[in-house]
Structures are given as structure tokens and as C-alpha cells.
Amino acid sequence: MSLVSAERIKLFSTRSPWACGLLAIALPVAFTALLAAQAGGDLEIDIGATQLTAGLGRSVVLVLAALAVTSEYRFGTIRSTFQAVPNRSAALLAKALVVAGLTGVIGACVGFGCWAMFRLIKPNAGLALDSGQDWRTVAGQALVFALAALLALGVGILVRQTAGAVALLLVYSLLVESLVTLIPKVGQDIQHWLPFFAADRFIGVGRDNGAREVVDLPLTPWGYLLYFAVIALAVLTAGIFSATRRDA
Amino acid sequence: MIEAVGLTKRYGKTLAVDNLSFSVPTGRVTGFLGPNGAGKSTTMRMILGLDTPTGGSALIDGKRYRDLHQPLRTVGALLDAKWVHPNRSARAHLQWMAKSNKLPARRVDEVLEIVGLTAVAGKRAGGFSLGMSQRLGIAAALLGDPQVLLFDEPVNGLDPEGILWIRKFMHRLADEGRTVFVSSHLLSEMALTAQELVVIGRGKLISQSSTEDFVAQATENTVRVRSPQLAVLRGALGRLGANLRDEGENLVVSGMDCADIGELAAREGVVLHELSPQRGSLEEAFMQLTGDSVEYHTELTDGQTPATLVPAGK
Numbered sequence: 001m002s003l004v005s006a007e008r009i010k011l012f013s014t015r016s017p018w019a020c021g022l023l024a025i026a027l028p029v030a031f032t033a034l035l036a037a038q039a040g041g042d043l044e045i046d047i048g049a050t051q052l053t054a055g056l057g058r059s060v061v062l063v064l065a066a067l068a069v070t071s072e073y074r075f076g077t078i079r080s081t082f083q084a085v086p087n088r089s090a091a092l093l094a095k096a097l098v099v100a101g102l103t104g105v106i107g108a109c110v111g112f113g114c115w116a117m118f119r120l121i122k123p124n125a126g127l128a129l130d131s132g133q134d135w136r137t138v139a140g141q142a143l144v145f146a147l148a149a150l151l152a153l154g155v156g157i158l159v160r161q162t163a164g165a166v167a168l169l170l171v172y173s174l175l176v177e178s179l180v181t182l183i184p185k186v187g188q189d190i191q192h193w194l195p196f197f198a199a200d201r202f203i204g205v206g207r208d209n210g211a212r213e214v215v216d217l218p219l220t221p222w223g224y225l226l227y228f229a230v231i232a233l234a235v236l237t238a239g240i241f242s243a244t245r246r247d248a
Numbered sequence: 249m250i251e252a253v254g255l256t257k258r259y260g261k262t263l264a265v266d267n268l269s270f271s272v273p274t275g276r277v278t279g280f281l282g283p284n285g286a287g288k289s290t291t292m293r294m295i296l297g298l299d300t301p302t303g304g305s306a307l308i309d310g311k312r313y314r315d316l317h318q319p320l321r322t323v324g325a326l327l328d329a330k331w332v333h334p335n336r337s338a339r340a341h342l343q344w345m346a347k348s349n350k351l352p353a354r355r356v357d358e359v360l361e362i363v364g365l366t367a368v369a370g371k372r373a374g375g376f377s378l379g380m381s382q383r384l385g386i387a388a389a390l391l392g393d394p395q396v397l398l399f400d401e402p403v404n405g406l407d408p409e410g411i412l413w414i415r416k417f418m419h420r421l422a423d424e425g426r427t428v429f430v431s432s433h434l435l436s437e438m439a440l441t442a443q444e445l446v447v448i449g450r451g452k453l454i455s456q457s458s459t460e461d462f463v464a465q466a467t468e469n470t471v472r473v474r475s476p477q478l479a480v481l482r483g484a485l486g487r488l489g490a491n492l493r494d495e496g497e498n499l500v501v502s503g504m505d506c507a508d509i510g511e512l513a514a515r516e517g518v519v520l521h522e523l524s525p526q527r528g529s530l531e532e533a534f535m536q537l538t539g540d541s542v543e544y545h546t547e548l549t550d551g552q553t554p555a556t557l558v559p560a561g562k
Contacts, residue, residue, distance in 0.1 A: 006348035013340035076331030247299040
């Protein structure tokens with residue numbers, strides 16, 4: 001528990017997590033307001049539509065989580081950390097717990113914030129949360145954000161450099177996964193097994209069009225969440241494993 | 249007590265630390281001396297479990313660092329004063345370290361008081377001068393009130409006031425009965441601070457002894473003689489087996505002290521114009537001992553472009 005407190009002090013005593021956290025919430029909520037104001041024509045209004053901009057927040061959270069560890073490598077404090085806590089796995093797991101907790105809260109704020117903003121602007125659109133699926137779409141952002149953050153933390157530990165880790169994460173999550181469909185024949189099938197696609201399937205929101213539902217998917221939404229969780233934890237484990245082997 | 253046994257670290261083809269064995273006795277200040285790039289920082293990182301040795305081991309009171317429970321209570325270290333997040337306040341930096349080893353929060357204010365940073369505790373560490381950063385690093389090392397302290401080049405880049413403060417501080421720590429292991433590439437500094445010396449060059453042990461012995465051994469005591477009748481004196485000294493060396497018009501004698509030479513001159517009826525003891529400088533002695541082991545020689549003598557200077561190991 002003391003390790004978790006130490007990591008909490010570390011995370012909240014610099015400015016960048018605060019800035020990233022506020023940005024991660026403000027960006028998607030603000031864009032949801034824009035979207036809602038123009039909704040009604042092409043865009044079919046359902047719960048899924050309220051979460052269309054959440055991906056913006058998720059990208060910022062990837063940066064937040066990667067920074068939480070790459071800045072330690074950048075400024076050498078990772079050495080002070082390992083000096084204070086020679087059990088590196090324990091130190092990094094404590095960090096993972098704190099980052100997951102914070103980003104989970106951010107995810108919940110984004111999920112409910114976007115939904116509330118949409119509902120405020122379109123009060124008559126029937127956006128009450130009255131099915132399990134509706135709740136999954138909105139509250140599920142907490143799980144997706146936390147898992148995405150753990151994945152980013154793992155990448156951060158592996159890459160160690162802020163610019164490298166952030167570029168890798170953003171280019172992959174924003175571009176590579178959508179571009180994969182350009183591969184003839186197998187592109188679509190490959191995409192069905194990519195991590196951020198999986199996360200989006202759990203939420204039930206399309207990458208480019210909220211209304212289009214893909215029918216022949218290999219996993220159920222909860223199956224996709226589990227799949228995303230396994231990938232995120234695998235990357236984190238790889239990161240922690242390499243940190244215990246490397247010279248600090 | 250810190251004990252290194254056959255400590256070895258290899259980076260690719262470079263052998264940074266080569267089968268290094270030494271011990272740092274309890275309750276004394278031990279200097280860790282060697283030219284830049286000799287492997288001092290690497291050795292210290294291995295003692296602290298930050299780098300894994302290629303071979304051998306380093307033990308603190310018989311335990312590997314990794315096996316220490318709440319290590320800040322046993323070993324405090326300052327390897328690099330810049331290992332602080334520039335946007336974190338000095339107090340927050342110490343707070344997380346204290347928390348990680350279950351140290352009471354009031355200890356943070358205590359160590360800030362000890363190093364005299366109380367007034368700037370809430371300020372960003374990034375705005376600190378080198379001297380203040382160094383003090384913050386020492387505060388961090390003292391957090392757990394440890395019996396063993398490691399400092400890597402603590403006076404490097406400090407102004408005279410800072411150097412004096414650090415020097416006094418080391419003595420105070422040793423007077424409190426703590427074991428202090430402090431590295432430096434300056435023998436003159438170590439001669440003032442350390443009681444014991446571990447000297448390395450190119451990753452190898454050159455000597456381990458008390459500072460006094462090292463200085464006596466390393467510096468050659470000679471006597472300079474000036475006389476109009478040098479030839480006579482030279483013959484008499486030669487018969488007694490003294491080592492003689494010409495230095496311009498003078499004669500430099502080693503292996504005999506002033507009194508012996510003076511008495512000999514009186515017996516032989518030789519007039520002396522000068523008879524003065526010469527003490528070799530510490531730096532010269534150090535250069536002599538480690539001369540072969542300096543990693544990056546500069547070729548300034550042959551009049552060509554000097555070799556590129558390579559920065560020190562940290």
C-alpha cells in the first residue's frame with residue numbers, strides 16, 4: 001500500500017497528469033456538444049452516438065500513461081525509484097495501479113460527461129440509460145480507458161523515450177488500425193483482432209461511423225473487452241519483465 | 249560495511265569494471281578514487297543494484313542490495329543530483345521517497361532542515377542551482393537515517409562554499425559513526441575528506457589503504473642540494489647508496505633526509521648553499537599511479553590536434 005501511496009504522490013505532484021487529465025475530459029465533451037448540436041440529419045441518434053468523440057480522450061490518456069513512466073526515465077527518477085524499491089515489479093505494478101485508477105475515473109467522466117452533454121442538447125432524443133447495453137456503452141469507458149492506459153504504460157516502459165512511445169501509440173491507435181483494412185482480402189479479418197478495434201466493439205461505437213454495425217464479428221462485446229484486457233496486460237507484463245532485466 | 253568481490257561489468261567489448269574487490273570499513277569515510285571513466289559510477293550503481301554485474305557481487309552488511317528490506321533505512325545514496333523531476337517540489341520529491349519506505353512524514357521536514365532547504369521546500373526542483381540540487385540529493389540520502397552512505401562526486405561543479413559545506417558534512421556523518429563511501433577524481437579533495445582510500449584505474453583496483461599510507465607511499469620525499477663543491481658531495485652520497493638526480497645546477501637526493509645530508513657535508517667539509525626538503529605533490533603521485541590507466545589520453549605534446557575530450561562517466 002505504501003508503494004501505491006508513493007506512486008500517487010509522484011503522479012499528482014507534477015503538472016502534466018493534471019493537464020492531460022483535464023484535456024482528456026474537456027476535449028471529447030466539448031466536441032460532443034458540437035456533434036449533438038448538429039445531430040438529427042445524417043447521424044442516427046442513439047447511446048452509441050454520444051460516445052463518438054471519446055476516442056479523443058482515450059488518445060490523451062495514452063499520452064498521460066506513457067508520460068507517467070517515460071518522464072521517470074527522462075529525468076532519472078526511475079533510478080531513485082528502483083533504489084528505494086529494489087523489487088522493480090512491485091514498484092511498477094504500484095504505478096500501474098495508480099495510473100489505472102486515475103484513467104478509470106477519467107474514462108467514467110468522459111463516458112458520462114459526453115452522454116450528459118448530448119442529452120442536455122437533445123433532451124427529447126430518448127437517451128435514457130435503460131438497458132445493460134446502454135450502461136456498457138457509457139460506463140464501459142472507465143474500463144476501456146484504464147486498460148488502454150495500462151497498455152500505454154507497458155509501451156512506455158519498453159520504449160523509455162517520451163517521443164518514441166507517444167508517437168508509436170498515437171500512430172498505431174489512430175492510423176495503423178484503420179489502414180489495415182486496405183490490405184486486400186485479409187485486411188478486414190485482421191482488423192477484427194486488433195486491440196483498439198476490440199475496445200471500440202466493447203463500447204459499441206464504430207471507428208468512422210457510429211451507425212454501422214458489423215455483423216459477423218468473432219467475439220461478443222464482453223469477449224472483446226477480455227481480449228483487449230489480455231493484450232494490454234501482456235504488453236504491461238512485457239514492459240515490467242524487461243525493466244527487471246535491464247540496467248536502470 | 250560494503251564488500252565488493254570480483255565485481256565485473258562488461259558493456260559489449262568494453263570492460264568497465266574488471267574483477268574489482270575491495271571493502272569499505274564501517275564507521276569511516278572511505279574515498280573512492282580514480283580518473284574519469286575509471287568505473288567509479290558503474291561500481292556504485294552495481295552496489296545499489298541498479299546495474300547487474302556481469303560477474304562477482306557487492307554486499308552491504310553481508311546482503312545484496314536487492315535483498316534489503318526498505319533499503320533507504322540501511323543505505324542512502326546520492327549518485328546524481330539531477331535525478332529529480334524538474335516540475336516536482338523538493339518536498340514532494342522527498343515525500344514519495346519517504347512513503348515508499350514507510351518513513352514518517354515528519355522525517356521529510358527534518359532532512360530539509362538538516363541540509364538547509366526548508367525555505368525553498370515548496371519550490372520546483374528544476375529551478376535549483378547545482379549546489380541546492382546537491383543538498384536535496386543529500387537530504388534524500390539521509391531520509392531513512394541510514395548507517396551506510398554513498399556519494400558519487402559530490403563536490404563536482406560546486407563553488408568553494410559548497411565544497412566546504414560538503415566536506416564538513418562528510419566529517420559530521422563519519423563522526424556520527426556512519427560508513428561513508430565517496431567517490432572523486434581529485435586526490436587533493438580526498439586527502440582532506442577520507443581516512444581510507446580505494447583507488448581504481450580502468451576498472452581495476454590499484455590500491456586500498458589508509459589515506460596516510462597512500463600519500464606516503466605515493467609521494468616521493470627528496471632533498472634538493474645546492475653547493476659549489478657538488479662533485480665531492482656526490483661522491484660521498486654515492487658511497488652511502490643514495491639515489492641522485494641532477495636538476496639544472498642542483499642535485500636532488502632521495503633516500504636520505506636533510507639531517508643526514510647536512511652532517512655528511514660537515515664531515516666532508518663541503519659548503520652548502522641550499523638544503524631543502526621537497527615534497528611531491530599529491531596530484532603528481534596520483535598521476536604516477538594511474539597514469540597508465542587513464543582511458544582517454546590527450547596527445548598535446550606532439551603539436552598535433554588534441555584528441556577529442558570525452559565526457560566523464562555520468
